Amino acid sequence: MELKIQVLAIVASLGLLVVVLELVRRRRFLERYAILWLLSGVVLLALSVWQGLLSTLASAVGIIYPPNALFLIAFGFVLVLLLHFSLAVSRLSDQSKLLAQRLAMLEKRQRDTERRLEAGDEETLERVAPPR
Amino acid sequence: MTPVNPDRSYLAVVPAYNEAATVGRVVRSIRQRAPHFDIVVVDDGSTDATGPIAEDAGAHVLRHPFNLGIGGAVQSGFVYALDNGYDYMVQVDGDGQHLPEEIAVLADAMAADPRVDVVCGSRFLGDHGYPAPVSRRTGIHIFAFLLSRLIGQRVSDPTSGFRLYNRRSIALFARDYPHDYPEVEAVLMVHHHRLRIREVPVRMLERGGGVSSIRSGKSAYYMIKVLLAIFVGLARARPVVEPGDDAPVVAGQRI
Numbered sequence: 001m002e003l004k005i006q007v008l009a010i011v012a013s014l015g016l017l018v019v020v021l022e023l024v025r026r027r028r029f030l031e032r033y034a035i036l037w038l039l040s041g042v043v044l045l046a047l048s049v050w051q052g053l054l055s056t057l058a059s060a061v062g063i064i065y066p067p068n069a070l071f072l073i074a075f076g077f078v079l080v081l082l083l084h085f086s087l088a089v090s091r092l093s094d095q096s097k098l099l100a101q102r103l104a105m106l107e108k109r110q111r112d113t114e115r116r117l118e119a120g121d122e123e124t125l126e127r128v129a130p131p132r
Numbered sequence: 133m134t135p136v137n138p139d140r141s142y143l144a145v146v147p148a149y150n151e152a153a154t155v156g157r158v159v160r161s162i163r164q165r166a167p168h169f170d171i172v173v174v175d176d177g178s179t180d181a182t183g184p185i186a187e188d189a190g191a192h193v194l195r196h197p198f199n200l201g202i203g204g205a206v207q208s209g210f211v212y213a214l215d216n217g218y219d220y221m222v223q224v225d226g227d228g229q230h231l232p233e234e235i236a237v238l239a240d241a242m243a244a245d246p247r248v249d250v251v252c253g254s255r256f257l258g259d260h261g262y263p264a265p266v267s268r269r270t271g272i273h274i275f276a277f278l279l280s281r282l283i284g285q286r287v288s289d290p291t292s293g294f295r296l297y298n299r300r301s302i303a304l305f306a307r308d309y310p311h312d313y314p315e316v317e318a319v320l321m322v323h324h325h326r327l328r329i330r331e332v333p334v335r336m337l338e339r340g341g342g343v344s345s346i347r348s349g350k351s352a353y354y355m356i357k358v359l360l361a362i363f364v365g366l367a368r369a370r371p372v373v374e375p376g377d378d379a380p381v382v383a384g385q386r387i
Contacts, residue, residue: 097200097311101208104174104194105215 148226
């Protein structure tokens with residue numbers, strides 16, 4: 001692999017690692033979501049430094065030019081990360097749906113209770129604020 | 133009129149999103165034609181006066197803080213029915229398409245066969261001549277054909293939301309109801325859970341106002357989404373969260 005490309009790959013994966021670590025340090029990033037990013041940064045860095053491994057991998061799957069193998073692996077990580085986020089988004093939208101539904105129920109109960117209180121419903125008054 | 137069983141409680145759920153033009157009429161009409169039904173309008177994040185109008189007309193109102201879509205709205209109805217111990221729940225759309233006088237037809241079918249868990253009003257059984265555009269009818273017939281093969285029972289109108297549910301089906305759908313365009317997938321769920329569904333012929337109108345949840349530009353997306361839902365539903369390892377399973381919010385495996 002040409003030196004220029006190797007330097008570029010090392011700088012890029014180092015940059016990625018530093019940014020992710022910094023985001024985690026500032027608590028902008030939940031560790032849960034940082035793990036995949038860190039893993040991809042570490043693997044890409046290792047492969048850019050360790051030329052022999054990259055060449056072995058590349059020739060094993062029939063890639064003539066080793067840096068292309070690096071691209072392929074990086075692309076694989078991107079796909080996995082995207083899938084991971086789709087899962088996270090699906091879970092969040094399920095959760096927000098449930099929250100919205102529960103909120104609607106609670107608001108209705110609160111409105112009903114307030115209305116009965118205003119109407120001076122004795123039974124409700126006792127239940128909500130028991131006489132001392 | 134159906135003879136009303138006074139020991140049973142009945143709930144009509146009216147999902148409504150920006151239906152201020154029609155929801156008042158729908159609620160009053162249900163009160164008049166099906167007086168033994170309590171009415172809850174699910175105001176699905178409307179930006180118009182749907183909620184207050186429904187309340188003035190005499191309905192209970194559940195207000196979603198933002199729009200969840202028809203599936204989320206109807207599911208709120210199921211949860212309300214379950215929480216308040218209703219024996220039967222009917223869905224009547226807020227756009228005036230479903231006729232409250234036809235609720236009795238559904239209730240009769242439910243009373244006639246106690247093994248039935250869901251009674252579905254169909255536009256295409258009998259000779260009611262539903263005035264739908266050809267494109268929409270074609271789509272519905274494709275779903276009908278597929279579903280009928282899949283569940284081994286003739287389904288003529290799988291997109292109809294005009295349905296009456298008993299306690300078992302209420303409990304099922306309160307736990308898990310499909311998201312975007314739920315009716316077709318719900319038929320499949322009923323089948324998976326070995327509940328029974330029956331169709332009866334009803335009349336329906338074209339929408340009285342507002343905008344359908346299925347806009348014409350979205351109909352291709354609708355077709356694809358529902359077809360996907362049918363096939364994914366078939367392949368789902370665990371169709372619905374059962375008591376004791378992981379919490380339902382983790383069930384985000386649905387694509």
